[in-house]
Amino acid sequence: MEHIVIIGGGGTGAALAHDLVLRGFEVSLFERGELLSGATGRHHGLLHSGGRYAVDDPEAARECIRENNILRRIAPEAIEQNDGLFVALNDSDMDYRPAFLEKCGQSDIPTEELTAAQALAIEPALHPDLKAAVRLPDATLDAWRLPLYFYATAKANGARIHNFSQAIGFQKSNCTITGVRIFDHQTEREYDVSGDLFVNAAGAWAGKICALADIPLPIQPGPGVMVAVEPRLTDMVINRLHQAGEGDIIVPQRELSVLGTTLWLAEDPDRIESPSDHVQKIIDLCAQMVPAVKEKAIRSVWSASRPLIEQKQAKEPQLISRTFDCYDHKQRDNLEGLVSIIGGKATTLRAMAEKAADLICRKIGRNITCKTTTEKLFHYRHFYK
Ligand SMILES: Cc1cc2nc3c(=O)[nH]c(=O)nc-3n(C[C@H](O)[C@H](O)[C@H](O)COP(=O)(O)OP(=O)(O)OC[C@H]3O[C@@H](n4cnc5c(N)ncnc54)[C@H](O)[C@@H]3O)c2cc1C
Known part of the structure; x- marks a missing residue:
């Protein structure tokens, strides 16, 4: 052979x-x-449902939900079956919600709409003024x-x-x-x-x-910074209900909360740093979803590089498929x-x-x-x- x-x-x-x-x-x-x-070995550890990509990157969204289902079947013990919440914090997030739900449906990503009270009952660490949430089958995976x-x-x-x-x-x-x-x-x-x-x-x-x-x-290396704070603040994966951006994901990993991330384009994946202003930005943005993030000790900060397919026409790095x-x-x-x-x-x-x-x-x-x-x-x- x-x-x-x-x-x-x-x-x-x-x-x-x-x-x-x-x-x-x-x-x-x-x-x-x-x-x-x-x-x-160095990413968030989010088993994507595809929700994050449903509106702007439907091909990636469909790939994620299909693989999400398969991996749960073939490697169940590497995955915490905890689900995820996309949380709406303001009117602009609420305006995004109808398109989000429609596009998730078109990619066969199951969703459940929750009121603010329902979301807070499941995840009390969420911002008390949140407006609503959507539950979907995101999960924590062990990256390694x-x-x-x-x-x-x-x-x-x-x-x-x-x-x-x-x-x-x-x-x-x-x-x-x-x-x-x-x-x-x-x-x-x-x-x-x-x-x-x-x-x-x-x-x-x-x-x-x-x-x-x-x-x-x-190929376009696309690095991002991640920040782990102690302890685990939520049991579900938390995403902001808006167009995928920076500092809008919190993944509970064992007794830690992994916050992320940023994205910039680099020439050389061997020369990637974790700029300190990225760390503060991630903490500030994630604290909008889970305020306690701001008070907790930083356990570690690191970065990794995405292997993005070059897309010269993409107006900003976040829009690269x-x-x-x-x-x-x-x-x-x-x-x-x-x-x-x-x-x-x-x-x-x-x-x-x-x-x-x-x-x-x-x-x-x-x-x-x-x-x-x-x-x-x-x-x-x-x-x-
Ligand atoms: C900040 C950030 C957060 C992310 N979060 C998530 C997430 O939560 N969920 C998710 O699904 N995805 C996430 N990703 C994306 C995910 O990490 C990558 O898409 C995936 O890990 C890429 O896997 P890979 O095997 O293609 O590349 P890599 O894991 O980078 O593997 C490539 C390997 O090639 C080796 N190599 C390089 N040169 C040589 C050589 N000359 N000879 C031999 N070996 C060589 C490298 O050492 C490396 O180990 C994230 C990415 C980043 C950057």
């Missing part, structure tokens, strides 16, 4: 390794740092354990997973990628790995991987043997892998059905066995 080499050990790489071994391929994955040390379920299953099924192993170059012959050069950070040695097809799943670094092969990729796409570089750049998968959310990791694996099967000339919508995943602890 063909050998597929994946570059990038985030959630997308995890789900792709799982999908490809289930389809019978030989799979090797290389991650330059610890597994999940990119955006996947969920993809580790995929790694555990992929490894048990034969995938070879290499961490601290960085792709530093490609071998080419007749406009075809035939091998990748790996630097092993633990032994400080370099070696070459050959394969039948190479997949660039390096998230915000995917442009750098393509640069190693001297080809462009339409969160959908994903897969590129066959034979078609785009006349370079055989390399495929890139970019964009998406941690919520859509499985769907991204399915799309990439379908493309790989088409390229190789095999018709093998995806099995990952139903295959129950091994517990994440199996990864260490």
